[in-house]
Amino acid sequence: MGNKQTVFDKDEMDAYEELTFFSRSDILKVYERFKTLAKEKTVDQNIRLDEEEICRLPELKVNPFKDRICKIFSSSNDGSMSFEDFLDMMSVFSDNAPRSLKAEYVFQDLCKDLVEIIQRITTVESSSDKLSDEEMQQLIDNIFEEADLDDDDHLSFQEFEHVLSKAPDFTRSFRFHL
Template sequence: MGNKVAIFTEEQLEDYQDCTFFTRKEILRIHKRFREIGGPGVVPQTMTPHEASNLRLPLSCLEKIHELKENPFRERISEVFTQCRDPGHSADEGICFEEFLEMMSVFSDQAPRDLKVHYAFKIYDFDNDGVLGLNDLEQTCTQLVRGGLSSEEIDMICEKVIEESDIDSDGALSFLEFEHVVTRAADFLSTFHLRI
């Protein structure tokens, strides 16, 4: 009886369904997971619908999600999804349920490839300038190899990626160039997901 879960209004649940790829039941299950990763004492036992949708968990709580715990882009994913919903909040303030729900929706199996490509591009665009330049690619590669390659090897790989994928020869990958590369990667959809 003491474990009363926050109840969203019908309007909130309908809005969440309209804005995600989830059913009402899945949204409630995701909220339960959000509460669980917050841990005891972080998420109150009872909340108003407003409190339930605006409570912010520390980003360190995302490490409790198995797929993110080992993901080299965990911090960058957190930054991207906390920037998207509310520009008035910084990633330092944590992640609210609506941002968490959006992240889970994008990483769900139901999300279309185009949406996943859009967010992958945002995650790899470390300097947020709208293109993947050499520095973005070097940061991406460095995170992927986790010290397994020398800086010279990383430079060589990134220069080769630009050489082969930069159709307009401007020294960076636009979203369309990135999308063209990703559509040729057969395993992209199977690796860009989280379980609910």
């Protein structure tokens, strides 16, 4: 039958399969994508791809939150990723992951600074147009009026999930395909 060399030993593969929303074949596809991003680098267990390399993924190239997504999943918090970091990111934003998990990751980091988020969403990358302070405040007031269901001037995770349920386009921008 030949000596087929495997990338991961059985224990590693079992752990990856248990800790992600992927099958064994999906894990190998994610590994191939990681290797493709690495280009000339020798891919081994210790390699880290920097944020710029990770952002070559088509799903991230156009995402206004790509830098923050990389930092969320980076075990070193600098945006660089090991294969395991990359696998976690791909798993959370895969079609197999529950919508609530995606929302939790987005809520944890991206909702810390509502003004920055709104600026990223409303500003075209090739343009320097930004909302005026008055327009920004009006937009924030409108968001809170719609989202803050208990009128406590804070956006809870449940309220955030409720808003996302009304905005399917937002969660589609946090989806990765194999």
